[in-house]
Amino acid sequence: MSFDVSDIKKDFPLLSCEEHNNSLIYLDSAATSQKPQKVIDAVSSYYEEINANVHRGAYRLAEKATTAMEDAREKISDFIKSERSEEIIFTKNATESINLVAKSWGAANLGEGDVVLLSSLEHHANIVPWHQLAESQGIEVRWIPLTESGLLDLTDLDRLLEGVKLVAVSGASNVLGTVPPVRTLADAAHAVGALCLVDASQYVPHRPTDVEELGCDFLAFTGHKMCGPTGIGVLWGRSELLEQMPPFLGGGEMILDVTQEGFTSNTIPWKFEAGTPPISEIVGLGAAVDYLESVGMDNVLEHERTLTTYALQTLKDRFGDELIIHGPHDVSVRGGVLSLAYQDIHPHDVSQVLDDHGVCVRAGHHCAKPLMKLLGVGSTVRASLYLYNDESDVDALADALEATGKFFSR
């Protein structure tokens, strides 16, 4: 272990609170993470000590609020190794970040017959905006197939890239845990004059992120899966692209000038941030970044790899063929998301009994119905790991699964 998980758990009040009798086994961080006390405190002290609207008042309190928000932007920029903090656009979640690219860049640059290439791993958030562009502008949505083990099948990549203007892929799958080779895809996209967007919702919270190393042009992620508040997401984009893109939403803050005849857009990032932003959430996300930096993202990655290895082995040893773990089993190409099928018990029924044992997992299609279809299932049980999980959580999952089997064979 690269850090002591029992110390980490103490940072998260919900994981140790009396109400749950210290017995909550939280294995649903791919849906949302728990929040450390430092983030909760940052949000409440923002309201207790700083609250004022940003970029408006000339009084000191308003200046303090603006500074708090822009400091957070700097932190988040550094966290993903962006060279310029104006490349960080605040949105309400990763879904909105991807929609911003589709509705702004996509609408201005894509037309009849242009292709957006997606991977077969995608979440609906990185599918539906492109389907909408197919409906409104006649673009084609094309798919990178999967191998048997749930990796991207890139054997036909050259052919798949014909006519492609954008490659939009998940940085890490929310269903199979698969971590696709983003750099390879970004380079291949650029070689044919296309751009590359990464849905990094399951990537940024779990491993060190360097946008230059990834080589992509847009990176979308959300705050609440990385120890931050809900309601705050991020779009990172290369400044030369953002500067050319038309605004997304119109309103206050995003303008330099408005007359009866028209408007002039503000500079980036504010051009894309119409209306009063979610200030306390931005400050909270800044605190989440501070927290994750203090633990160290290299340590988070190493911990999750060790724990995922333990989970794969434990589940294999205890359940053998009765339990299917979808996706790749090589931890160098996957994260800590485990999609399971247990005996012939429906995932919804499995999760109900697991809940009775205090184990929180997700059952369903995980907003990835095209992927479910490829797997030949309607839904899976998904257990997802984070920095505050340890071997005892995995053991509790295995014990509860065993009890589930017994319950339904009575």
Place this chain on the structure above:
Amino acid sequence: MSGLEDLYREIILDHYRNPRNQGELEVPPAVMAEGFNPLCGDEVKVHIKVDDGVIVDIKFDGQGCSISQSSASMMTTAITGKTLEEVEGIIYSFKQLMSIHEKSLEGGSETVDSSTTGLGDLQALQGVVKFPVRIKCATLGWNTLEQCFEELDEN
């Protein structure tokens, strides 16, 4: 585990393992509707054949959890041979049963409304109301049956 055993009564698991009236009917003369639970991906198809205002045959098919599939199975046995009017009454009673939770939240008692006592085996699904997320599973087949009625009206 008392709550769980209340949810997964023996009769429910029996209908899940041995679904009654599973399959499809020829359309026409039958009508068909398809229901989805977007939350969990459960799907159910219901076919009904109506003669002289009486449900003479019904089949269901789909994929889903024990609650959605057993509820659909029990529904088929409850309404076969019934008039459309009687079926409307059964649907109403079943929905009453599924809304007891809301009533108890409003401070009412959790006792069964007298209008739901004619449901027979379906009464076993009462435990579902303690698990609000699962109510949508239990009502999936029923909502799909109502869609069949809309199809009938249109024809």
